[in-house]
Amino acid sequence: MNAIDLFAGLGGWSTGARMAGIHILWAANHWPEAVKWHAKNHPDTAHACQDLHQANWEQVPSHDILLASPCCQGHSRARGKDNGNPKHDASRSTAWAVVSAAEFHRPPFVIVENVPEFMQWTLYPAWASAMNALGYQLAPHVIDCADLGVPQNRIRLFLVCTRSRVPLHLKFPSKNHQPASSFIDFSAGNWSPILRPTRAAATLARVANGRREYGERFVMPYYKSGSGLTGRSLNRPIGTITTIDRWAVVDGERMRMLTADECLAAQSFPADIARPKSHRLTVHLAGNAVPPLAASNILKALTRAA
Known part of the structure; x- marks a missing residue:
């Protein structure tokens, strides 16, 4: 066809x-x-x-x-x-x-x-x-x-x-849910300390709630929308990828936003896809995609x- x-x-x-x-x-x-x-x-x-x-x-x-x-x-x-x-x-x-x-x-x-x-x-x-x-x-x-x-x-x-x-x-075969851990690379990205002077109190509260719920490693919306106040376990799919940076990865005392490559992987694009060098532009294109x-x-x- x-x-x-x-x-x-x-x-x-x-x-x-x-x-x-x-x-x-x-x-x-x-x-x-x-x-x-x-x-x-x-x-x-x-x-x-x-x-x-x-x-x-x-x-x-x-x-x-x-x-x-x-x-x-x-x-x-x-x-x-x-x-x-x-x-x-x-x-x-x-x-x-x-x-x-x-x-x-x-x-x-x-x-x-x-x-x-x-x-x-x-x-x-x-x-x-x-x-x-x-x-x-x-x-x-x-x-x-x-x-x-x-x-x-x-x-x-x-x-x-x-x-x-x-x-x-249409009828679809049942597929097992794939976890966020399948595409998150803890050796990649720009990490920063969770406890830093510019970190918002609401963000710190979400980190604390997530730790109580999931331990030292999890994902959470950096802003308050989506997944409540506790974030998400790495053992379940991540929430919706949008056209702007939204999801943060927490690992012990450090955190970062998803990388552009992780956003593409969360959308199920192949690893060899050609993409812009710009993080912002790649995230925008990824978030708009099917x-x-x-x-x-x-x-x-x-x-x-x-």
Whole structure:
């Protein structure tokens, strides 16, 4: 099978497709830096750097599967008080590019990845109706990527759209949860003493709580959101990897943030992936990506059911 990847970013969908034996013919993103690194990792794929609202779908090759991860920030609960921000309205509208592409090419399969709140979008009924009008049946799958073998609890919507008489609900094999210890390298990173004058009292409290719960080694959100006030055991998946530094590793009297390579590994990217030298840019690209292992298992399930 052949596929295209819209809003491709660093290439989580594309990498997962390759793992599943599916060839990515064409990939697009509006951000030059994302296109640059996607091209380095997928040199046999044709690339476009453009606003997909303006895409000429005649220039896109025919395909069996349309993969898309339209911007999720406008839907996510993490957007906080800015949910009325026009920027978020613009980000929500990126989903209409999927309808436009599907209208022109009518591929047998379309899979859209987003946060579950995508289905609470005011215009989601209109969006779904547009896909129905094109002949697609929609089957929403809300999945914790840890259940697909990713060492991270990351709950996402995978909306499987098929040109079929009834919606296609995929079945996935049961995968053991992979622990955070599988990718954390205690010999890497920039460690600093936990007890230093600039450390916030709230951070020290979370460290103390984590020690009581898990011992000397664990992970915790450096800021207060996520995993309560105690952090997480290294024996369970880490929490959601975001586009900014979020997770700290505690080891005795020292601590540090996850390295960029650990963020990529938590997302299940292969160790040899080409990435920017910049820590900040790599973390941003990683946090926006679909975990390749989740993508691979979803596409394998799709090909089994097709």
